[in-house]
Amino acid sequence: MYPSGMSGGGDSSQAMVKVQPDGSAVVTVGSCDIGQGCKTIMAQITAEVLGIDYEAVKVVNDDTDNCPLSFGTFASRVTYVDGLATKLAAEDARRILFEVAAVMLECSEDELEAIDNQIRVKGNPDKALPIGEVAGAGTFGMRKLILGLGHYMRDPAAMDPETGECDPFCTLAWAASYAEVEVDTETGEVEILRLVNSYDVGKAMNPTHLEGQIDGGATMGVGAAMSENLHPFYPSLDFQPDNLGDYAIPTTMDVPDMESVIYECPSTNGPYGAKGIGEMTANTPGPAIVNAIHDAVGIWITNLPATPEKVLRALDAKGA
Amino acid sequence: MSNVIGQRVTRYDGMAHVTGETKFVDDQVVPGTLTVKALRSPVSKGKIKNLDISAAEKMPGVAGVITAADVPCNAFGLIPDQPVLVGEDIRYKGEAIAAVAAVDEDAAMEALEKIGLEIEEQQAVLDPLEAMKDGAPQTRPEGNFQIWDDNNYRQVNLGDVDKAFEQADEIVESVHLHPSVEHAPMEPICSLAVPHAGPKLTIYTVSQALYFHLGMLCGILQMEPGDLHCKQWKAKTGSAWRHNTGYADLNYVGGTVGGGFGGKNDIMADHVAALLALKTGRPCKWRWTRAEDLLYSTFRGAWHITIKDAVTKQGRIIGRQMTSIRDAGSYASLNPYVVEKHCYLGAGPYFIPNVRVRGYCVYTNKPPASSMRGFGITPAAFATEVQMDQIADRLGMDPWEVRMTNAFRKGEFTPTKRILNSVAVIEVLQNLAAKAGVELPGHLKAMASTQERG
């Protein structure tokens, strides 16, 4: 289970969508792509709203002089919050295109749709104009800057200090993992044979990106469950690992066969029903592995990571 | 084309990545860039008795040395308790005390050795359980606990937990330790500050949150026209995070980050690089070594979690009490927020009518812990999901059944009384079972989140 957006709300994101004279678009947001792929998602949303090709959208997110405000890339908020801001901005830009096209097609704005790189009268492919023609006419003929603006912010949530009662998040996504492990009772080594991850994502904006994020997060979960410990003699700082040989993040050899299954239970307010799952992908594999170890040999490892030493000690204690 | 949503379009910047065209902070080439190195505390707690940079400043190749005296507003963070460079009180081993900008790494390292430093070491507290005891040495002047309202914990209270324990058929309790974990993105912390006339600065940053850090750096540098003094400004707003002025003097350049995972939500290098760039008038780059990144950057602080559940014979959880202690390290960073999030949602995706969660945020003399992927929910999910299997084990039930019996249904609410309308715990479990090849009994297959609880 994981929420989208900052706990307590109050986190803003803004977006600008500019339609160029040829009908292509530039979307500008202030959130960072830390690998999660927000540039792709913002381009997809812009293309969807304007009815243009994904390849016809450019994304700018690289500095604060040019990009509008975003609180940033954390709290699984970007697809949701920046996504809503981008959708609003693209709709705003589309509204300007419709204004222009309504004059050109001699119809009213609300009869129009943007689809297949055209602005056309809904359901009537004969009354249609290439979007580039509309954008060109709007820019040069009507002297417009076809720039759409969007801002999304969830209101800050009031909180009762005694009960904690509050409405702290936009939506929740749900996940579960299944692990099969083999435990060597001689050495204490645990091998993860199989890991299956099941997610509700609201709406799969881009299944490939989702799978990649689920694989990556699960691997981080595997690392935390099996090998990673910044303070091996916790709570002391002794023998703290200071290199990536000693701080053992998973390598290709540590990752089990992984499969994922995606379910779509739309959020009521997210863009196209989407939810943010970036963070939660690291949450469920760890407990699934620990529970699988119990299922295999009857011990509970409640102090991570499940090193061979801890496994052996627990087996000893159980035997005794 | 429309219907782009839901399509497997290729990654927007994928071509740039696979051709090596993507530029990260460390890949920016600005001629004349100086190398930054920091003098870090060798002790976990102490007082600086003497700090002498005069010899270091005169070393060949050294362009500038800064200490706390060079920082206009030496307190930053959402709760502005953290100095850019230690003035007097050292709170953790590795805390930066001074920084040098020199023509190359060798010159910078040699200069660091010439800095005179005398420290009176004090007793550090590294164990949060020790830090919570009466009379424990203070890790910080404000005390060892984060205070919320009048409490030294954040709480969520729903229903009557004590009564639930009286009514329970079984009481199941488990204790968990989720260790400290490092984000370890492949791109280490790095910052490049380039000065322009004005003075204005361009900061090339690994930040995950450009505007967040732009605002904070404005506060640290006090760059707004008219030079409002730090103290007045802080008195006015109570925060070193400013919304309204100074933005024109800084451009934060980034947006393409080599992995973050929450490890780049706090300013770690931009402030020092910026101060040295202002002092020397030259571009300054501070790239942390991997060792610095592992030892001194923020991390997921360890969690001690105790869960006690009141359970019926049928496997229904009627009461849950969670007591969670976060080892926050030495400064607030995002720790209080992490603990709040833990309290709101830590009890898991289950409808439990009586819940009591207490989250303690305890300060120790470790480097500041902060956000990491999953905030406070990752350790909570570990503890609660192992607990679910322990309940099943105790009752001799199938863990799938225990989970699905207790799973949220549509229209039910979380411990903070947030009503849920987009719920799919049961469906996610059914999908998982199907994919894993686990045959669920018929009544579990027939369950649905939209059915009302019987």
Add this chain to the structure above:
Amino acid sequence: MHTLELTVNGQGHKVEVGLKTTLLEVLRDKLHITSPKVGCNTGDCGTCSVLLDGVLVRSCITNALSVQGKSVTTLEGIIEPGDIHPLQKAFHENYGSQCGFCTPGMILASKALLDANPSPTRDEVKEALSGNLCRCTGYVKIIDSVLAAADEMKS
């Protein structure tokens, strides 16, 4: 200072280096070739990987003077400019890259593998990439990418 002569991506260079200078420093700081990344500088992560006379090495622990007269290939040099290598295409199409920081090293390690073994099994790919860390992808789609490229290169 000593003079180092080397070929990088087919082009000859002459640079002045010290006794401790690493190949990674020569590439990044002197020649401004930035695809090899500084992930650790201690030989543990593989983000600095390059091919030295066709052999995969970690340039951060390769002394610059030890490559005197040799030929280095970085990601920029695995194909003619403007063209795209099947591995690059496969990494792009199979989502083998997320943040992109490990990607140059991954692709070069994959190239070293496919040059030696054009039809690797999944396990052989894992083995060959085991020295290259990635914190984003969980490796699944990286391995898929390498296998896809191998298929494409055979046909």
